[in-house]
């Protein structure tokens with residue numbers, strides 16, 4: 001009888017929505033959801049299975065928890081799931097979604113992504129800008145040298161380095177030139193932290209659209225404030241560039257042949273063809289670079305340093321490799337990066353255990369589809385729970401152990417082709433900055449670990465507690481004390 005009824009239901013109503021917890025009227029499951037969304041979703045997967053639904057206010061969310069179903073979403077039906085869940089906060093900071101991260105799959109997104117990946121981050125441009133990165137990292141080493149014996153906040157030093165590297169790549173400037181520019185680095189750090197914090201908050205305006213105009217929690221208001229500050233920074237940099245009316249970087253001949261991002265973007269400004277960009281699109285793209293590029297990478301450097309310091313064996317092997325590849329009478333250059341196989345594996349292992357976007361950047365179904373035998377309605381929000389898959393004992397031996405060795409054996413890469421490991425996402429919405437992120441991550445880590453010995457302050461212990469947000473952060477920042485590792489002090493100048 002039961003089977004007959006099921007068949008009847010199926011033939012009349014079609015496949016059902018995925019299973020999920022009971023919800024209250026209007027608010028749905030919202031009152032029961034804790035703040036650590038990724039662990040909540042992982043726990044719920046144990047009860048409801050590899051795909052489950054969760055009603056949050058008026059928003060229907062579906063959470064995917066296995067590699068097989070990730071493949072369905074990001075490869076088999078990639079097109080259908082290639083829009084973003086555009087929250088009020090996200091739209092407020094990206095000129096209404098005119099950037100790459102937040103834009104839906106449309107003409108604007110395709111054009112910006114193509115320019116970013118194929119022109120700004122082309123192999124040629126990345127290679128030519130290698131000296132920018134090496135120079136900025138060298139300055140960081142000099143700064144840390146001046147702090148020997150005192151406490152250094154690793155995330156902050158990584159963030160400052162990244163800001164310097166990126167501003168240098170974007171507009172050929174460095175944030176440590178002159179007092180005004182030094183403030184720019186600090187300003188970007190504060191802005192980026194604020195934006196990340198606001199992104200991470202559940203916004204009632206998104207879950208109950210009828211309340212949106214009241215902006216009850218003030219998230220939209222606060223995000224707009226951050227947006228205005230960022231916009232002012234971009235306006236002043238663009239104005240300077242237009243006034244100077246020069247296409248040379250401040251280093252003149254030093255890096256001949258290389259173009260900074262602004263030069264590339266300005267050459268497309270208000271053209272008559274389809275590659276044409278507006279000034280707003282340029283600023284939206286700069287927002288992505290300065291926000292998506294800094295917080296993610298700096299946080300990963302922090303998780304990696306903490307993990308290496310906590311595991312004596314890993315530290316020993318990293319140092320041995322650096323001594324062999326770089327040499328104790330030398331400093332790290334970008335040319336060493338591909339040869340540092342064990343350090344590369346260490347970064348991959350860090351991104352496995354601490355993927356900075358544990359639920360990726362949520363997507364939205366462009367049309368109704370089927371996943372895992374269930375209906376996914378149009379406009380449904382999709383979370384891909386990468387953190388749960390990265391720690392699932394069905395796919396990883398001793399998943400909670402920090403063991404870079406596994407990436408020397410399995411040869412998994414970060415291109416999102418194996419759906420049990422995809423820290424940068426997968427499919428057409430995969431991180432557009434992977435190539436740059438990997439270079440910067442390894443260069444910064446290698447330099448910090450090659451030039452200094454690191455210890456925790458007396459009485460401190462490692463703590464790996466996580467805080468969920470736009471970026472998965474270490475709840476307690478890693479603060480460590482550097483000492484000189486290389487005997488020749490000239491290597492720190």
Ligand code: HEM
Pocket residue numbers: 100101102113288289290292293294296297300355356357360361362423424425426427428429430431432433434436437441
């Ligand atoms: C450790 C460093 C980084 C990590 C772990 C990371 C991770 C991610 C993830 C998970 C996504 C969403 C992918 C998806 O939805 O499938 C993403 C998107 C994106 N990331 Fe990154 N990212 C990093 C660094 C960077 C850097 C350095 C840049 C640029 C300078 C960048 C630019 C972008 C952009 C533009 C997108 C949007 C792509 C799109 O929607 O088409 N990211 N990133």
